[in-house]
Amino acid sequence: MRPIGLLLLTALALCACSREQAASRDARGEAAEVRMPQITVTGDDSINAALNWQPPAVTLSAEQLPEARKRAAQALQEERLYAGADDAIPLFLAIRRLAPEDAGARAGLDRALDSLLRQGERALKRAEDRDDAAREAAQIAAVARAIDPNDDAVVAYLGRVDEVEQLSRLNQASERALREGRLGENGGGALAGFREVLKWKPGQPRARQGVAAVESDLIRRAEDAALAGDFDTAQIWLNHAARVREQAPTVADARQRVDGIRIGRIAALRESGVRDLASPLGLKGAREKLAEVLRIAEPGDPVAADFRLRIELATHYGLFRPGQAFTDAMTGGGRGPEMMVVPHGAFQMGAGEDELGAGDAEKPAHYVRFDRGFAMSRTPVTVGQYRRFVQATGYRPRATRRGHSIVYDERSGNFVRRSGVDWQSDYSGAPARADMPVLHVSVYDAEAYAEWLAQQTGHGYRLPSEAEFEYSVRAGTQGRYPWGNGQPPDDFGNLTGGNDVSPSGRHWNNAFVGYGDGYWGAAPVANFRANRWGLHDLGGNVSEWVADCWHASYRRAPADGAAWFNPGCRARVVRGASWASAPVQARAAWRSSSDSDMTNARVGFRVVRGI
Incomplete structure (x- = not known):
């Protein structure tokens, strides 16, 4: 066949028309520039067969001509044109072979050709979408060519059939490629x-x-x-x-569907990952799901961001959140102390080289990092909380067994030993209210309470490490004092203030000038505002036991915030200012060594719990 471009250009230059229309156009000269289509021989025998129609055999004798004319006219009227031996065109052709000059047969054949071309036009209209119609149009073309290959209308029709045939073949080849998956997204x-x-x-x-x-x-x-x-x-x-x-809307819709699949997959992974986080062993699985979410999520996806945050929180806080307050149920009934979740992080522990009032025991300043948060009791343990422990266990604290402790004596203004004083007493030895911080307890008494809490709740209660205490005291600041530098702000806490007055009118000789908190002695817990992490009475009211053994400096101190403990040590660490501490002892880095059995009116404790 000729190249498709030439065939198509030729075919598009022509239009379907009757033999009369084609003849009138020739008369006016309007078709002078039209290139007539040519049908060329190819190796495709089916094409040759289609283009070389052989009429059905019709045998006539001279005596049969009148009857044949009638039969041909009847077939023409019924538009039975070429398929069988009793159709119009085979009959007219047979008549002309027997009587070449028969004018009626010639006129009938012309009318049959016109009717044939009309059938062909109808087939061509369907042929663009239907291969059977294309085959019918090609068959009609072969019949028309057999009748009169030089007729202008036939030539024009043959061109259109050629065009349709080429387009049909190209469509068929393209459809075959489509079925075979050769889409041509990159060409072809x-x-x-x-x-x-x-x-x-x-x-x-x-x-x-x-x-x-x-x-x-x-x-x-x-x-x-x-x-x-x-x-x-x-x-x-x-x-x-x-x-x-x-700008096909189908593609836009498909993008939405794909996004929907993506969103659904992200949501399912996140939901499954969150379930994993309910168990400490599920953190690895949740991280694997997060990696998949981040691989498929669009930048800034809010669900992915939330999932990442949940895993980060679970890594550092388990099922808790920084700043969260909670209490644990106890097997004996009721609940334990209110706990605050302290955020994970890092800080510079100890005093700087040039810090005013700092001692060698507070140095060298060193970097401590908490990879996981922890929970600290919001206040020091109260007399009421400690009473419940003593009543539940029959435990006899050190001062009770010993029969005395150190209290503040109002008459002399000094701290003195007094008999009959124990955890039930206040700073002066008088009976203590239930909401007062428990005093007159040794570090062993404090640890016994924490162990009882752990047994009652099933969670790891203990004394804070020295690093945990200072980290919580500073609460994200790095000044000389828990509040920063300079004078304490109003209502910071129970400190030795120049404006404080004892019941007998005494004043502190060494105090924060101009500061007063209204208390001489320990105050009820949570009576002053909490620090930035929701903790009360850190850096004031009472000094507190911590878990560490005493070391004369921070050389070789743990960098992970764990307690620096040596089994069997007798000297333990006390941290934080009390109601009777000098300003230099109110510094965030201040620390003191005390014998493990020591009890007095200035030292209490609080607990922490792992999360």
């Missing part, structure tokens, strides 16, 4: 064939449907990739689909 394939058809025949329905099918297949591949979790490949297929038809 089904898409190139359909586009070639549309180039020569804009808007041709069959080719347009083919283009839409290519787009649909690309979209299907995108959705299959998305369902398999390969959203990068899905995006590639969608981008190919978007180039098939400009």
